[in-house]
Amino acid sequence: MTSLFYKRAIEGILENKFLQGVTILTFALSILIVCAYLLFFINANDFMNSWEKGIRIMAYFGSDQHQEELENVKRKIQKMPGVQSVRFISKEEALNRMKEKLKTQASLLMDLKENPLPDAFEVKIIAASQRIGKIENLATQIKAIPSVDEVEYGRRWLNRFSNVLALFRLTGYALGGLFFMATVFIVANTIRLALYSKREEIEIMRLIGATDRFIKIPFYIEGLIQGALGGLIGLSLLFIPFKWIATNIEHSFSSALFPIRFFPLEVFLGIIICSMFVGWLGCYLSLKQFLEV
Amino acid sequence: MIDGGDNSSIIRMFHVHKHYGSKKALINATLDIHRNEFVFICGPSGAGKTTLLKLLYLGDKVSAGQIIVDGINLSRIPRKRIPFLRRKFGIIFQDYKLISTKTVFENIALVLEVTRNTRRFIEKKVKSVLRTVGMEGRINAYPPSLSGGEQQRVAVARAVVGDPKVILADEPTGNLDAESSHIIFDFLNQFYNRGATVVIATHDLNLVRKTKKSVIHLNQGQIVA
Numbered sequence: 001m002t003s004l005f006y007k008r009a010i011e012g013i014l015e016n017k018f019l020q021g022v023t024i025l026t027f028a029l030s031i032l033i034v035c036a037y038l039l040f041f042i043n044a045n046d047f048m049n050s051w052e053k054g055i056r057i058m059a060y061f062g063s064d065q066h067q068e069e070l071e072n073v074k075r076k077i078q079k080m081p082g083v084q085s086v087r088f089i090s091k092e093e094a095l096n097r098m099k100e101k102l103k104t105q106a107s108l109l110m111d112l113k114e115n116p117l118p119d120a121f122e123v124k125i126i127a128a129s130q131r132i133g134k135i136e137n138l139a140t141q142i143k144a145i146p147s148v149d150e151v152e153y154g155r156r157w158l159n160r161f162s163n164v165l166a167l168f169r170l171t172g173y174a175l176g177g178l179f180f181m182a183t184v185f186i187v188a189n190t191i192r193l194a195l196y197s198k199r200e201e202i203e204i205m206r207l208i209g210a211t212d213r214f215i216k217i218p219f220y221i222e223g224l225i226q227g228a229l230g231g232l233i234g235l236s237l238l239f240i241p242f243k244w245i246a247t248n249i250e251h252s253f254s255s256a257l258f259p260i261r262f263f264p265l266e267v268f269l270g271i272i273i274c275s276m277f278v279g280w281l282g283c284y285l286s287l288k289q290f291l292e293v
Numbered sequence: 294m295i296d297g298g299d300n301s302s303i304i305r306m307f308h309v310h311k312h313y314g315s316k317k318a319l320i321n322a323t324l325d326i327h328r329n330e331f332v333f334i335c336g337p338s339g340a341g342k343t344t345l346l347k348l349l350y351l352g353d354k355v356s357a358g359q360i361i362v363d364g365i366n367l368s369r370i371p372r373k374r375i376p377f378l379r380r381k382f383g384i385i386f387q388d389y390k391l392i393s394t395k396t397v398f399e400n401i402a403l404v405l406e407v408t409r410n411t412r413r414f415i416e417k418k419v420k421s422v423l424r425t426v427g428m429e430g431r432i433n434a435y436p437p438s439l440s441g442g443e444q445q446r447v448a449v450a451r452a453v454v455g456d457p458k459v460i461l462a463d464e465p466t467g468n469l470d471a472e473s474s475h476i477i478f479d480f481l482n483q484f485y486n487r488g489a490t491v492v493i494a495t496h497d498l499n500l501v502r503k504t505k506k507s508v509i510h511l512n513q514g515q516i517v518a
């Protein structure tokens with residue numbers, strides 16, 4: 001008996017291919033836009049997290065210090081909460097590192113008569129403290145040590161990035177809400193048109209004793225199918241440019257620096273279910289209006 | 294208060310009025326139709342025959358008065374129960390009310406689908422009913438491609454396919470020649486013989502006279518004699 005409802009739903013979709021096509025396309029586009037945004041957000045968030053994880057505080061000395069003072073400072077830093085390890089990086093080591101990084105342009109450094117870089121401590125932070133607030137706190141404490149001239153940990157960059165992300169999150173909600181309403185409205189409208197074109201049929205069905213449920217179920221199935229198809233198409237449309245961008249980024253940067261991912265399966269299914277829910281809701285609204293007179 | 298106390302009646306009307314705006318379609322109609330009765334409702338065009346039938350299956354609400362169908366007071370029936378009231382009836386509508394986008398088979402099958410029958414039963418039953426009204430050859434046709442008389446026969450088939458307690462027929466022979474009329478009449482009479490109640494609205498007085506069944510006369514919305 002349930003197969004009958006599916007049959008009627010599919011007939012309903014096939015009866016008005018154009019309208020159904022437009023609705024499914026609207027679904028797909030809404031899903032595409034919202035999910036592109038979501039995908040960007042997820043990856044930016046990942047990036048931010050991995051960045052926070054890799055973060056180290058560099059404490060630079062203004063002038064050369066005695067071995068004793070260096071040991072002293074090292075001990076002080078090690079005692080601070082949140083510190084995992086402290087490593088001394090001499091100015092020679094720093095210069096070598098720099099040469100290595102610059103590779104071909106290393107000759108630029110050849111002409112230097114004297115090493116302009118300061119000695120430094122590299123402070124690694126334990127995982128639990130890898131939050132921007134705690135890092136900031138620790139940096140201030142280290143800077144308070146008199147012989148430490150300067151600390152550096154990419155604060156500005158991190159702050160700005162996390163602010164941008166917060167803004168993105170907000171606009172994401174607004175955008176999601178907007179497309180949600182627009183899609184519900186469009187689905188409701190398609191179903192309303194379908195109901196209108198079938199009003200004679202529906203009236204006859206009621207006269208021969210069909211319950212509201214019997215009349216409604218195929219429309220609900222129709223809405224759910226529209227949602228599922230729209231969601232699938234939208235995500236497929238998103239996957240193509242995603243793949244392209246991801247490959248390009250991985251070519252130009254090391255993939256360890258930019259680990260880019262598509263939605264995990266749970267999120268993927270969640271999106272399809274949301275999309276189906278939108279189809280159901282659109283249906284519910286128009287049926288409520290149309291049948292309960 | 295009125296209720297369905299008298300169990301020998303399947304349809305009772307008490308002082309029923311129906312007006313559409315200022316137009317009085319039915320005036321103070323009181324009648325009593327017994328279980329397994331065969332009755333004609335006769336009257337000229339505009340007398341209120343269709344209106345009377347419509348009130349029975351709640352196609353419209355009374356303006357005043359009470360109707361009881363199979364023990365159910367129609368003015369107190371909850372909305373959700375209306376489909377179940379309608380399943381007691383097999384209705385032949387004056388304008389047939391066939392779904393033009395569905396085939397003859399689908400139109401008739403719908404009655405049985407609503408009551409959740411199996412596919413196999415539906416197929417068998419619909420085919421056998423179509424055979425009795427002589428429409429088995431047009432099983433896959435769409436109603437707009439049928440003649441008036443053919444549509445009428447499909448409408449008759451749909452009305453009886455669910456083995457209803459009461460058959461309400463609004464001009465079931467209006468579009469048929471004398472011979473076909475008699476076939477349809479005999480067909481409805483078979484259901485009467487098997488225990489159904491049959492109510493036929495018509496202005497075909499010839500048919501009424503020949504069949505010697507009880508008659509309710511309607512004129513200008515009023516029951517006469």
Ligand SMILES: Nc1ncnc2c1ncn2[C@@H]1O[C@H](COP(=O)(O)OP(=O)(O)OP(=O)(O)O)[C@@H](O)[C@H]1O
Nearest residue numbers: 313316317318337338339340341342343344345387
């Ligand atoms: N929905 C309506 N709105 C306004 N007037 C109506 C409506 N339905 C019926 N009427 C009027 O009520 C009166 C009775 O109509 P009804 O259809 O019951 O007549 P009838 O006896 O079935 O006639 P016929 O033999 O031509 O079918 C008519 O005058 C008709 O115009």
Ligand SMILES: [Mg+2]
Nearest residue numbers: 342343387463
């Ligand atoms: Mg009439």
